[in-house]
Amino acid sequence: MAREQEIREYLHTIPETGFNEHRTAAFLADALTRAGYQVTTGLGGKTGVVGILDSGVPGPVMGIRADIDALGHIIDGKPAALHSCGHDGHMAMALAAAESIIRDGLVKRGRLKIIFQPAEEIGLGAYSILESGVLDDVDYLIGQHVRPIEEAKNGQASPAMYYSACGTWEVDITGLRSHAARPHLGHNALDAAAATIAAVNAIHCDPRRSFSIKATRCLCDAGATNAIPDIAHLAFDLRAENNDTMQLLQERSQTAIEQAAAAYGCSATLTMTKFLPAAEYPEDMIALLADCIREVLGEDGLLPPLSTPGGEDFCHYVKAKPELKVGFFGLGCDLKPGLHAPDMTFDPAALTNGKNILLAAVKKILG
Ligand SMILES: [Zn+2]
Ligand SMILES: [Zn+2]
Incomplete structure (x- = not known):
């Protein structure tokens, strides 16, 4: 069995959710140390790990980033962590590549950093890596993600994944409680909540750019059905294909929610959570990854850049670091039925393709 498959099989048995990846991080740190990397754990006070390889020759600093967390699911009524987003595969590709790089002496100039990032699923892991300073001297950063079969089949890869900007408004509406027999003395938070949903659904941005906003939670219960409720909690999920549209969507939805609530005598406070910006890549990094994919999978294996409403x-x-030269490829691996599905599976043989794309990029940047 290929080394990348062996690593993935093991990591699949120890899924851990964001910032709880202790066994995973220990395994990765140990394997990197054995391979000959200079390893630091606990990046940014969290569970990230970096392995550094210094060629001793002046040159650029390149990072390979793989995310390491699993998702929290509820299976048969019980919480369960599962690698249903394929991050076990990402770690396997990066670690197997890291081992090959040393074995085959691929780093001839500059320095290589293998960065294992925690907590991608909760949108906080990248901050811990940024805080640790590990990226301060990095010039090039490459990431990857396995893709569902509708986007890419085994033997195919895309040189750029255009993720959408996304975020969640957590909304607290405050009204005034009263007896249901005297509704004119209260301000009904439930009426205000319904009005905010209708107002948000009437928001328009330029239809040539994809975007969506929708209510995903509405909690309101006065405890009695003969009382006017004074508190409601809502959540709205926002997505947009670029950062400008996201900015506009945020501004318009904030105004819509605050003013719709005010129309019913209520106030609304909004907090933006789970915010992720949209992807932006320099053209030369897309071209570099396209060359790597061509070398590994042939011309037929090279897909165009792909857009996804995921974050x-x-x-x-x-x-955070606009000067960073970033690239992010999507790897086809016959992944079904979809990312985040508890029964998600993919063809692990495809991990060798991902590893080889990473090796090709290392040769181009540090060879
Ligand atoms: Zn995911
Ligand atoms: Zn993921």
């Missing part, structure tokens, strides 16, 4: 916290790096 990815790798995009925080781009936003």
